[in-house]
Amino acid sequence: MRLLVHNIGCLATPLAGGAFLQRTGAWLAAEDGKITALGAGLPPEAQGAAVVDAGGQLVTPGLVDAHTHLIFGGWRQHELTLKRQGVPYLEILARGGGILSTVEMTRKAGLEELVAKGAGALKQMLALGVTTCEAKSGYGLDRATELKQLAAIARLKAVQPVELAATFLGAHALPPEYRENRAGYVDFLTQEMIPLVAREGLAEFCDVFCETGVFTAAEAEKILRTGLRHGLGAKIHTDEIDAIGGTELAGALPAVSAEHLIAATDRGIDALAKGGTVAVLLPATSFYLGKPYARARDMIAAGVPVAVATDYNPGSCPSLNLQLAMQLACWQYRLTPAETLTAVTRNAAAALGRGDRIGTLEPGMQADLVIWKAPDLDYLFYRFGENLAGTVIKRGRVVQEN
Numbered sequence: 175m176r177l178l179v180h181n182i183g184c185l186a187t188p189l190a191g192g193a194f195l196q197r198t199g200a201w202l203a204a205e206d207g208k209i210t211a212l213g214a215g216l217p218p219e220a221q222g223a224a225v226v227d228a229g230g231q232l233v234t235p236g237l238v239d240a241h242t243h244l245i246f247g248g249w250r251q252h253e254l255t256l257k258r259q260g261v262p263y264l265e266i267l268a269r270g271g272g273i274l275s276t277v278e279m280t281r282k283a284g285l286e287e288l289v290a291k292g293a294g295a296l297k298q299m300l301a302l303g304v305t306t307c308e309a310k311s312g313y314g315l316d317r318a319t320e321l322k323q324l325a326a327i328a329r330l331k332a333v334q335p336v337e338l339a340a341t342f343l344g345a346h347a348l349p350p351e352y353r354e355n356r357a358g359y360v361d362f363l364t365q366e367m368i369p370l371v372a373r374e375g376l377a378e379f380c381d382v383f384c385e386t387g388v389f390t391a392a393e394a395e396k397i398l399r400t401g402l403r404h405g406l407g408a409k410i411h412t413d414e415i416d417a418i419g420g421t422e423l424a425g426a427l428p429a430v431s432a433e434h435l436i437a438a439t440d441r442g443i444d445a446l447a448k449g450g451t452v453a454v455l456l457p458a459t460s461f462y463l464g465k466p467y468a469r470a471r472d473m474i475a476a477g478v479p480v481a482v483a484t485d486y487n488p489g490s491c492p493s494l495n496l497q498l499a500m501q502l503a504c505w506q507y508r509l510t511p512a513e514t515l516t517a518v519t520r521n522a523a524a525a526l527g528r529g530d531r532i533g534t535l536e537p538g539m540q541a542d543l544v545i546w547k548a549p550d551l552d553y554l555f556y557r558f559g560e561n562l563a564g565t566v567i568k569r570g571r572v573v574q575e576n
């Protein structure tokens with residue numbers, strides 16, 4: 175299966191080595207799902223390849239959404255008034271709402287229902303130019319429901335084109351059954367669930383919500399180290415609201431990524447730089463919770479690889495629009511268009527352990543790309559609030575035409 179994309183008005187991509195390439199009048203060739211050559215000027219003979227005319231538009235790598243809670247039952251629009259009245263996110267959770275009300279709805283939902291809902295979300299994401307997506311469990315907090323969520327993710331891998339990376343987030347909250355027995359729940363995760371999830375190949379990563387009133391840095395360390403021993407890469411939700419040591423832990427492990435980081439301190443940023451840990455920033459969550467925006471510029475200045483993702487979930491970010499997150503990153507974090515594109519391609523792929531295969535347009539990389547309804551990169555950040563993705567290509571095949 176060969177592919178030739180020609181008449182590319184502007185090809186924009188980060189490069190594995192750290193540079194950023196913008197080339198006008200370009201073409202791209204792929205074979206068996208991988209990029210074989212790129213050039214400018216006259217394209218090579220098509221020789222039986224599928225030919226796609228980019229119409230003089232912008233072409234970038236396919237977008238990677240490195241942080242989503244894709245699988246959940248129900249919605250939480252009933253929290254809107256509370257949130258607008260300023261009731262804090264952690265207080266809603268402490269009252270048994272928030273994550274725990276989604277846990278109740280997810281426990282009740284059937285597998286087929288979760289698969290159908292996830293498929294609907296992935297269809298929308300693909301139409302927005304997302305070709306790879308992380309999906310966390312964490313709305314079961316019991317054996318059967320965590321496995322049901324991971325089974326839904328496994329099923330979705332087989333039936334639609336968006337590539338999925340599964341993350342086990344059993345440590346998303348303390349379930350009601352263990353309210354008086356924190357240590358018991360941590361034991362359940364480390365002794366039963368993590369070994370099981372790893373043995374069954376149901377997840378690539380393990381994640382913990384390290385936050386005031388949720389899991390401490392010491393509990394997170396125990397859980398993530400157990401995951402690492404079982405071959406699950408470490409991720410952590412940390413410094414979303416308070417800085418309680420999770421970011422320092424992420425750098426020290428090191429974790430592949432630390433996510434949220436709104437309240438990150440200089441020490442935390444330093445630890446991420448030392449550990450080579452990717453900072454996965456979630457500007458749409460800052461927007462929706464009315465929180466400050468993470469210190470993206472300081473992180474970049476410190477040499478931390480910065481990724482941007484949606485955090486799609488029913489509580490803190492009920493939006494799956496990664497283009498919107500990119501626009502917020504550009505305007506609120508003050509990232510340049512090139513830094514923002516890097517944050518949703520190369521750095522996001524690195525946060526999913528796929529940096530050697532996905533996230534840049536270079537020979538040998540997977541042929542995942544988007545032909546935009548945009549003449550150049552600036553335009554993506556200029557016409558905010560609309561879907562600007564045109565044709566989406568995954569592993570060298572056209573999978574979406576808007």
Ligand code: NIG
Binds near residue numbers: 276411487
């Ligand atoms: O990343 N902060 C923890 N988890 C999610 C929110 C989950 C929810 O509110 O349902 C997040 O923001």
Ligand code: FE
Binds near residue numbers: 242243411485487
């Ligand atoms: Fe999250």
